[in-house]
Amino acid sequence: MMASFGGALAGGSAAPRRWPAWAIYLRTMGLFCLLWYVMSWLTPNKLLLPSPIDVASAMRDRIEDGELIANATVSLTRLLISVSIASLIAIPLGLAMGTSRLFEDLLEWPVELLRPIAGIAWIPLALFMFGIGNGLPIFIMVYTAFFPLLLGTAAGVRNVDRRLIAAAKTMGVPRGTLMRHVIVPAALPSIMTSARLAVAASWTAVVAAELVGAPSGLGYAIEYYRSMLDTPSVMTFIIVIGVLGFLCDTALRSLSAALMPWALSEKKR
Amino acid sequence: MTLQPAPKIKLAHVRKEFGGTPAAIVAVESLSLDIRPGEFLAIVGPSGCGKTTVLNMLAGLEPVTSGTMTMDGKAISGPGAERGVMFQDYALFPWKTVAGNIGFGLEHGPAGHGLSRAERDARVARVIDLVGLKGSETKYPHQLSGGMRQRVALARLVANEPEILLMDEPLAALDAQTRIILQDELLRIWGQDKPTSERRTVVYITHSIDEAVFLADRVVVLSSHPGRLKRIVDVDLARPRNDETRKSRSFSELSQTIWELIREEAYRATMQ
Numbered sequence: 278m279m280a281s282f283g284g285a286l287a288g289g290s291a292a293p294r295r296w297p298a299w300a301i302y303l304r305t306m307g308l309f310c311l312l313w314y315v316m317s318w319l320t321p322n323k324l325l326l327p328s329p330i331d332v333a334s335a336m337r338d339r340i341e342d343g344e345l346i347a348n349a350t351v352s353l354t355r356l357l358i359s360v361s362i363a364s365l366i367a368i369p370l371g372l373a374m375g376t377s378r379l380f381e382d383l384l385e386w387p388v389e390l391l392r393p394i395a396g397i398a399w400i401p402l403a404l405f406m407f408g409i410g411n412g413l414p415i416f417i418m419v420y421t422a423f424f425p426l427l428l429g430t431a432a433g434v435r436n437v438d439r440r441l442i443a444a445a446k447t448m449g450v451p452r453g454t455l456m457r458h459v460i461v462p463a464a465l466p467s468i469m470t471s472a473r474l475a476v477a478a479s480w481t482a483v484v485a486a487e488l489v490g491a492p493s494g495l496g497y498a499i500e501y502y503r504s505m506l507d508t509p510s511v512m513t514f515i516i517v518i519g520v521l522g523f524l525c526d527t528a529l530r531s532l533s534a535a536l537m538p539w540a541l542s543e544k545k546r
Numbered sequence: 547m548t549l550q551p552a553p554k555i556k557l558a559h560v561r562k563e564f565g566g567t568p569a570a571i572v573a574v575e576s577l578s579l580d581i582r583p584g585e586f587l588a589i590v591g592p593s594g595c596g597k598t599t600v601l602n603m604l605a606g607l608e609p610v611t612s613g614t615m616t617m618d619g620k621a622i623s624g625p626g627a628e629r630g631v632m633f634q635d636y637a638l639f640p641w642k643t644v645a646g647n648i649g650f651g652l653e654h655g656p657a658g659h660g661l662s663r664a665e666r667d668a669r670v671a672r673v674i675d676l677v678g679l680k681g682s683e684t685k686y687p688h689q690l691s692g693g694m695r696q697r698v699a700l701a702r703l704v705a706n707e708p709e710i711l712l713m714d715e716p717l718a719a720l721d722a723q724t725r726i727i728l729q730d731e732l733l734r735i736w737g738q739d740k741p742t743s744e745r746r747t748v749v750y751i752t753h754s755i756d757e758a759v760f761l762a763d764r765v766v767v768l769s770s771h772p773g774r775l776k777r778i779v780d781v782d783l784a785r786p787r788n789d790e791t792r793k794s795r796s797f798s799e800l801s802q803t804i805w806e807l808i809r810e811e812a813y814r815a816t817m818q
């Protein structure tokens with residue numbers, strides 16, 4: 278009885294090993310590039326779909342002439358500044374909205390009216406206000422990051438377990454401490470999730486904003502190389518945008534894990 | 547007739563409804579009760595009879611619908627650090643470790659006023675020892691079993707050393723041995739070796755009749771739907787109480803009396 282049970286278990290572990298995550302990733306990417314290569318080979322006009330090899334060599338060129346690093350740095354800096362500004366405004370407002378009826382009533386309508394308007398819809402107007410430069414993309418990105426942060430923070434605060442607030446109150450904890458040491462940490466998972474949404478949305482908006490309204494950045498580079506009919510370089514910058522967006526999210530996830538060790542191990546269980 | 551000191555807490559015709567009329571649930575009805583200073587008062591009754599509701603009102607977390615509830619002659623209008631609560635579902639802070647949870651009131655509330663960092667840490671360590679959580683100081687609540695969480699909640703209450711301890715089924719999730727050890731500890735913390743004037747006041751909800759009889763000076767039996775006072779039973783067992791008490795005849799007789807009082811209530815509640 279026991280022997281056959283053990284045997285079944287041993288048989289399970291002797292089965293072919295699953296691929297490690299990075300190998301699966303490489304395999305998928307390899308397949309994708311292969312497909313891409315075949316597609317580009319079938320496309321008569323190389324301008325429409327350059328082959329992966331052309332793109333790889335364009336990427337090397339853009340690294341060597343410094344264009345890639347320079348534009349990526351500009352866009353990432355704008356992202357960092359915009360999300361910081363948006364956080365500094367939206368998180369305190371969200372905390373106020375989540376805790377005070379008055380603030381909720383005051384903010385509800387303007388937020389509901391503005392939220393459905395995509396950030397990029399403001400680009401034409403922003404062109405008049407800011408002209409070409411840093412102002413326009415930063416305005417669009419702050420706007421885009423603002424709503425997820427505001428609403429995520431407010432929802433997080435509203436959903437804080439009432440019993441935890443009750444427990445703190447029975448220990449005589451004063452109001453300010455309650456906010457800082459109970460409500461904010463309890464709402465932190467929700468705030469961090471909304472920060473990830475905000476960064477992702479903001480990163481999408483930076484490209485659109487730079488396409489039109491900035492003399493630098495990844496979006497600008499795409500537009501520039503498009504006008505030069507250099508599609509391999511255009512593809513290079515598209516890939517860079519994707520990879521950097523993914524890396525930003527990974528960084529934020531690590532930040533969440535560092536800020537909330539208690540929430541991380543909760544998920545792992 | 548001995549002269550009773552003024553009640554610490556006085557409930558007069560307390561009624562509590564939940565929800566709006568006409569579909570309101572009456573959780574507690576015409577409850578009048580004097581809680582004496584330094585007394586250990588147990589409340590028993592079938593589940594759903596309003597025990598937690600009474601405790602929440604005593605804590606100041608729920609307003610009474612009608613009637614009055616006073617402490618030292620003043621109406622209870624909100625929570626206060628002098629009335630510490632141990633919640634039935636623990637209400638531990640998930641982002642705090644065991645030690646962080648237990649020290650929360652000392653760090654952020656009036657319980658820690660006038661204590662140095664070292665004194666607070668020492669008290670937290672002592673209480674952790676008391677409830678048998680040594681070695682788990684740095685764990686987070688979700689890493690603990692139900693029984694361990696309950697001990698953290700108990701330790702958090704005890705660490706704050708409130709004047710009045712309001713406890714909602716504080717030992718219910720523990721195994722029999724741990725429960726008996728902690729019953730003894732509770733009596734020590736309450737001050738059963740001290741004169742009444744130096745004891746804390748305890749309101750202790752339990753569904754265990756034996757536990758109520760072993761711990762309490764008086765046992766309040768509630769009836770259900772709505773929660774009303776059925777009887778107050780004086781427990782005149784000698785103090786300090788110990789294992790001998792648990793084996794004594796009068797102990798089992800009292801338990802039997804209370805059991806008979808709530809049997810029909812429990813039956814009624816179960817059948818609903």
Ligand SMILES: Nc1ncnc2c1ncn2[C@@H]1O[C@H](COP(=O)(O)OP(=O)(O)O)[C@@H](O)[C@H]1O
Pocket residue numbers: 564565571572573591592593594595596597598599600
């Ligand atoms: N917040 C609430 N809203 C509505 N009904 C409630 C609420 N809290 C308790 N009740 C009701 O009041 C009654 C007493 O509940 P409770 O005090 O929790 O009982 P016990 O602690 O004795 O088990 C129950 O019928 C319960 O459903």
Ligand SMILES: [Mg+2]
Pocket residue numbers: 597598599634714
């Ligand atoms: Mg209850």
